[in-house]
Amino acid sequence: MPTPVNFLTEEQATQYGQYAGDPSPAQLAQYFYLDDTDRQFLRPLRGDRQQLGWAVQLGTLRFLGTFVEDWTTIPTAVIDYVAGQLAMAVPDGMARYGSSRTRREHTLRMTALYEYQPFEAQPGHWRVVRWLYQRAWLTAERPSVLFDRATAYLVEHKILLPGVTTLTRLVAQVRDRAQGRLWRRLAAVPSATQRDALESILAVDPKTRQTALDGLRRAPTRPSIRGFHYALDRLDQLRAFGAAGWNLRAIPPTRLAALARHAATVRAQALDRMPPDRRLATLVAFVVVFTMRAQDDVIALFDRYLTELSARTQRRSDKKRLRTLRDLDAAARALREACAVLLQDEDPKTDLRTAIFARVSKEALATAIRQVDTLTHPPDQRIAFQELWPHYPMIRQVLPRLLATMPWQATPAGQGTLEAWHFLRDHEGHATRSWPEAPMTGMTTTWRAVVVGENGRVSKKAYTFWVLFRMLELMQSHDLYVTPSERYGDPRSQLLQGAAWEAVRPQVLRTLNWAADAESALGPLREALDTAYQTTAAHWETNPAVRLEAFAGKDRLVLSPLDRLEDPVSLRRLRSRVASLLPRPTLPDLLLEVHHWTGFADAFTHVSQGGERVKDLALSVCAVLLAQACNIGLDPVVHAGIPALEYDRLTWVAQNYVRAETLTAANTLLVDYHAQRPLAQIWGQGEVASADGLRFVVPVRTLHAGANPKYFGAGRGVTYYNFTSDQFSGFNALVIAGTLRDSLNVLEGVLDQQTGLHPHEIMTDTAGYSDLIFGLFGLLGYQFSPRLADIGEARFWRIDAEADYGVLNRLARQRIRADLILRHWDDMLRVAGSLKWGTVNATALIQALQHGGRPTLLGRAIGELGRIYKTRYLLAYLDDESYRRRILTQLNRGEARHSLARTVFYGKRGELHQAYREGQEDQLNALGLVVNAIVLWNTRYMEQALALIRQRGTTVLDDDVARLSPLGHDHITMLGHYSFEVPEVVAQGHLRPLSSLDE
Structure with missing residues (x-):
């Protein structure tokens, strides 16, 4: 399907090459600062008007990549900033300069002096087309995103922006060329026999009315023997297409993933109607990607089955022991x-x-x-053997297929276990109950006691279970892995290395502000740690919140809890007045109004990457988002007779428009828009964030849920681990099966976020607390600030053994091994660079470095670095009450946001009824998007309310404004009839009238 030329919204087209508001202070300094060369070109110009006009045009050219003819569209902040540098008042009649012949002469002269090239000039135009084509080939970006990146490229390379139609037409043409090339190359990969097999999966079975494609899309959901057979059958069917023999190294993985996502979403009939090359290319991508995912699903099933089996047998053993x-x-x-x-x-x-x-x-x-x-059993025995053995016949029903199917690979630490797996594969079918010998590398004494009998022979049953549980253990530490894989690959192989690392190493050092020499890098850290000790020690006697107490012959640190701050009367009165002024919209009205401000619903594009835009699409998108966020399904938002709200239309939009990347794009628009609101900037600058988990019970059968009686009772659930900025907006979130330790995921959420916020300090609860995390955060230039509930158990580390820290000498007993840091410094930089460049998944890498509680040497070295950062943080935490209170305040913001999310997600008792990981992520990200819309709506109307209160002569204290929150929801109607009708005043571009102020 060709890319439409009119893929930009009317607002985007209007803002092209124009100011979209006041530039930030950083942008003014970067683009509008006049250096000596600029001033030299200014001196021959006569009069203040010509000099100011020239200078403003120069900054505009650098900032926008083009000239602005209408002087009135140039922000006053720009003109004042430039005039201030020239030490002049803004002359009268500057608007006439914009339409004068002098301005046009200035533009021609300026273009030549600063070596700007017209868009059509060669070889610049050819380079633009080549860059655009490479970008379109390597990525699956939407046309509008490609347009924005092309604009940035032109500005950076000093090429004058063409007309908006010229650039949109070029983007559409180049994108179509890249897409056509992709389809042709993929369609040529399979043989004639393989093509016929691929086409056959689109045929509809007359009995079931289903296609084979429908079955291949469905992942297993039951951790049972039957589930194993289904998962293995599905994997075998996908492997039968022969994708392992296809040479796809030249095809960008992102393009494959985009095509596979399309094949997994649209109906088989829609695929069947595609042109031959596109249809075949889509099916090839589907088979390649889903073969990998099906293999991952088998491993996930293996993990879940053994984990549940271990827990189940242990419970039975405990009950038996009670009897x-x-x-x-x-x-x-x-x-x-x-x-x-x-x-x-x-x-x-x-x-x-x-x-x-x-x-x-x-x-x-x-x-x-x-x-x-x-x-009884030995203290180190974690598995109830006697309860486990009866499950051996059940395991054997699927074991031969499992042994023959999985292509495991291993790091040196996992080679012994891999040999045991191969031994089991080769000998499992023998009709014997024991073997004279077998590989037993890594077997513990407890296991050996049940595996090796008194006669020295190896029990087949016990050995089988040991191999399976040992595989599970090393799989979780990534010492055993499969290739290719999305979830179970080897993260160490994804680190930058060799020529690739050497090429980016200088840039990594500059970006992260590290010295290449380990000693030079460690010097400032040594000084900062020493200063932190000296400062805390100097304040110790005057700090009433901390003390040392003798406990069991050891010194124990005691930190008094923070006293609750009572809200002043002025704050309570201000909250009440602001709340009374807020309009009372329904949730559908609110979403449509926020779309009217931001255009966030326009970020939802068709899964085919085409330009399928239908009338009132934004209305349909908002209805689907509300249905998912409120967990009520589509029926309550369906309105017969309104085309945009009919059931078929909403189903089509949910299947083709609402997905991970469009939700992310829309959320980015909301967060960035909210960040520019004056009230949001009073609350924070987006430099601080908190991370915490919101738990949801998942009552349906699924592999992507875990047990935790504390949060899920007798059932299973997931954790929606989300990140809240100091402006109350949620800028990223991850969905975690069960309740994995938060520290495994916090870094991934920070690195993968795509908004304009750049938080450098992340606050978490104690669950996100580990030396390795401190080290990785420090390497990447972030401050990790967990709330410490167990500071009495904290260990304080020092580098200098001879330094005197006064009373703190009793705490600072542990010595940091600086030699480990020095020895592994370059590898640590390589890890940081790989994380920053996004070549490796942070969570998987952390699991590999932790190595199941026994860190690798590199993990230990990063942990030693982390102890420096951790100790500095602990000292600051003890010394500064305002710092502790700031952490508590930010964490409370995250918890209040969770409360709002619970209120929105009211349907089906607040339980999540999605069986697949992708569905869970999409629904909970829709929830996060709607919560952000509420935050933005509240913020904007709170600004109006504050302005009205001040206008009526009431004094409003800045400290009280800083403690307001946009997370209130009593004025928003969440339940009832969903009308999706926007008031006329809003449709005309105005805000709703405020409610009456009760004086």
Whole structure:
């Protein structure tokens, strides 16, 4: 489908090459500052008007990449900034300069002096087309995004912007060329037989009315033997197409993923109607991507099945032990009597055996020992073996297929276990209950006791379970992995290395502000740590919140909790007045009004990447978003007779428009718009954020949910781990199965966010607390600030063993191993660069570095660096009450945002009924988007309310304004009839009238 030329919205087309508001102070300094060369060109010009006109045009050219003919559209902030540099007042009649011949002469002369090239000039035009084509080929970006990037490229390379139609036509043409090339190359990959097989999956079965494609799309949801067979059958069907033999190295992975997503979303009939090359290319991409995902699904099933089996058998063992407590008590009492004799009789001449047997018969002691052996297990035994063995016949129903199917690879740490897997694959089918020998690298003493019998032979049953659980353990630390994979690959292989690392290494050092030499890099950290110790020690006697107490022969740090700050009367009165002034919209009205301001619904594009725009699409998008965010389904928002709100239309929009990348794009628009609001900037500058998890029960069968009785009761659930800025907006979120430790995910959420906010300090609860995380955050230039609930257990580290820190010497007993940091410095920089450049997933890398609680050498080195940052943070946390209160305030903002999200997500008892990970992510991200819309709506109307209160002569304190919150929702109607009708005043571009102010 050709890319339409009119892919820009009317607002985007109007703002092209124009000022969209006042430039920020940083932008004014970057583009409008006049250096010596600029001033030299200004001197020959006569009069203030010509000099100011020239200078403003020069800054405009640098900022916009073109000239602005209408002088009245240039922001006053720009003119004042330039006039201030020239030490002049703005002359009268500057608007006449904009339409004068002098201005046109200035533009021609300026273009030549500063070496700007017309858009059509060669070879610049050819380079633009080549760059645009490479970008279109390598990425699956929407036309509007490609247009924005092309505009930035032209500005950066000093090429004058062409007309908006010229550039949109070029983007559409180049994008179509790249797309056509992609389709042709992919369609040529399979053989004739493979093409026929691919086409056949679109055929409809007359009995089921389903296609084979429909079945291949569905991932397994049951962690059972039947689920295993379904997952393995699906994998076998996908592998049968022969994708492993296709050479696709020249095809960008992002383009493959985009085509596969399209194939996974649209109906098979729509694929069947495509032109041959496009249809075949889409099917090829689907098979390639879904073969990898199907393999990942088998591994996820393996993980979930063994984890549940272990938990289930342990529960049964615990119940069994409860039933045998009486027997265990009797055995323990008998053994107690025997031990009492040993302890009480100190006469060396006493025959202890006779004395013991006089009290407890030999037969009773033997019985007691047998009872203890039967009813107890070693302290390090984490699996109930006796309850596990009966499941062996069930496992064997699927084990041969599993052993033959999975192409595991291993790091050096996992080679021994991989050999055991191969041994099991080669010998599992033998009709024997034991083997004379088998690979047992990594086997613990507890496992060896049940695997190796008294005769020295290896139990087939026990050995099988050991291999399976050992595989699970190393898979989670990524010492065992498969290739290719989205979730279970080797993150270490994704690190920048070799020539690729050397090429970007200088840029990494500049970006992260690190020295290449380890000693030079460690010097400032050493000084900063020493200063932090000295400062905290100097304030210790005057800090009433901290003290050291002796506990069990050791010094224990005690930090008094923060006292609650009572809200002043002026703040309570201001909150009440602002709340009384806010209009009372319904949630659909609110969404449509926010779209009217921001155009966020225009970010939802068709999954085919074409320009399918239908009338009132924004209305349909807002209805679908509300249905998902409120967890109520489509029925309550359907309105018969309104085309944009009919069921078929809403279903079509939900399937083709609402997905991860469009939700992200729309959320970015809301966050960036909100960040520019004056009231939001009073609350914060977007430099601080908090991360916390919101839990949802998932009552449907799914692999992407985990158990945790504290949060999910007897069921399973997911964690919506989201990031809240100091402006109350949510700028990113991750959906985690169950309740994985937050520290594994916090860095991924920070690095992957795409908004204009750039938080450098991230605050979390104690769950996000580890030395490795501190180290990675420090390497990447972030401040990690967890709220510490257990600071009494914290360890303080020092570099200089001889330094005197006064009272803190009693705490600073641990020594940082600087030699580890120095030895691994370049590898640490490589890790930081890979994370910053996005070549490796942060969560997977952290799991690999932690190595199941036994960090790798590189992980230990990063942890040592983290101890420097952690100790500095701990000292600041102890020393500064305002810092502790600031962390608490930000975390409270995140919790208040969760409360609003709970209120919005009211349908189906607040439970998430999505079986697949992608569906869970899309629905919860729709929730986050709607919450952001509420935050933005509240913020803008709170600004209006504050202005009215001030206008009526009431004094408003800045401190009170800073403590207001846009998370209130009592004035918003969440329930009831959803009309999706915008008031006329809003449709005309105005805000709603405020409610009456109750004086």
